[in-house]
Amino acid sequence: MTTPLVVFDRVEKRFENFVAVKPTSFEIAAGEFLAIMGPSGCGKTTTLRMLAGLEAPTAGEIRFEGRVMNNVKPHERDMPLVWQSLALFPFLNARENVEFGLKMRGVDSATRKKKALEWLDRLGIGQFAERNVAKLSGGQRQRVALARSLVTEPKILLLDEPLSALDAHLVIRMQSVLTKLQKELGITFVYVTHSQSEAFAMADRVVIMSHGEIAQIGKAKDIYRAPSDKFVAEFVGRNNIFEGKVLKSTPANTVVATPLGAFSVPTGTKGTFKADDPLSFVVAADLVQISAQRPSEDNIVECQVISEQFMGTTVTLFLEAKDGSELKVQVGQRELEGIDFKGSKKLFASWPVSRAHVLARQ
């Protein structure tokens, strides 16, 4: 593996008595699109701000291209950040905003203007170059902010929830603008968000943070299919979490007793479990099958439909089992139409053993 662009080496951030980020280590590869995701107050923004030099780490080392950055002032770094509020200068027009970083680097005014206009054109807002930023729409201002950050051709771009203030339809459009830009430029994006859909849609790798530490780091699909603990499983959503105790465990399968009954799960590569130990596992909503007749699977839950959430091609069913616990199942719209309930709302949810995932941290 090539040397990483950014290294967080046991970086910690404390504000007086409050620990914002516990000692945290991770690496960011050059050209990677990394999303840092988590609920409010999980330390994701503080992590990003430490990278930009806007907060000083209390302990540990941040390295950029091998160089220790702890004592490098923010204005001496080339790590532009796109703010949630965009932080465009209201006293400058769109072009002058984009020129700002070049002006600070002593680029002459003709070159500055040429480059700024190039970037505004590239982002499709060339015709608004001389317009006051207050008179631009949310999406247009977003593009000005991006152009302003990219005009110096940095190796890394930091984004702090840049899309959270936009309308839903604009968010989808800006997501594709961002991923396309990142691929074309080949630079590293570090993207902080609380939105799972944004992170999963765009990022090569996702860091999930909780209470100032990394809960899981990996590819979106791996995190979705194999969450490391209950927090991640709940945070990424659309997971059914079962908590119980080990009944018996063989190298192939382990049987878990839960309030809903006994279920078989794959034992995994780490060896068998001790009987009576607590064990939790998840089954993703889209991996659960439903049928009107009792199927021949190992893991079956008999339940009733409480509500349906229509999402276009898929439908999320909220089911209630006999003991009152809730199950989420995501099925195709056409598939659901094909099931004959014969008037009752009763059905069977089931899944093959291999689709259950045992949480690594119990």
Next chain:
Amino acid sequence: MPLLIWQVLFFVVPLGFMFVMSFWLVKDYRMTPAFALDNWLKILTWGIFWRAYGYTLALATAAMALASLFAFPASYTLAFKASDAARRWALFFLIIPFFTSYLVRVYAWQVVLAGNGIISAILGFVGLGPLSLLNTPIGTLVGYLTLTFPLVLILQTISLSSIDKNLIEAAHNLGCGPLRTIFAVIIPAAKVGLIVAALFCFILSFGDFVSPYYLGGSKPPTLSIMIIDSTKSGQQWPRAAVIAVMMIISLLTVAFASVTAAYRRRG
């Protein structure tokens, strides 16, 4: 509505009356209603008036520049470096000077600035004195600043405090050092507040008569001193009215130009 009636009764009406009066004549120390341009011609062709006009303008401009310049480091510190509690206390203490009469504070300065006062003594100690600053333009300026400095500082602090902190961080993030950020971001972002603060200082100084009278010794006279002199000697109320109208026109022009400049935006 009541406010509007109040304004009309006690501001517009007297102003109108003063304007009318500027065309009256004084015969045998008594004013007679007339429509004569005599007063206007007399004042506007009078070299002493224009000299006083230039002097008043220069002093008020100097007070505005000095107050704005001296207040800025303090307001910058209060807005960006001080804790919230420190800023609250500072603003509270800056309001206290307004509890005492301006006249009293100016009298206090007489003692400090006089030939046997403390400043003279200090200047004497370093070999520059004794030097009385009383009855000099510097005395007048000290008085103007006494009147306006706390107000300028308060207005500047409020306008700097309301700058979006993200703008300052964004400037650093885009390669702008702390000192340069003051000129490239902070001053432009707080422009309206800074101009209004300076404007208040100019208006209050331009029309003030206490400082030029008690600290400047009335010589050379400012416009406000000329107004008093005109009314005292020979009952020349119409001429005083001409001077007052000229002052109001000047202030309106300056105020209008400043506010226009403050809100001027491109694009």
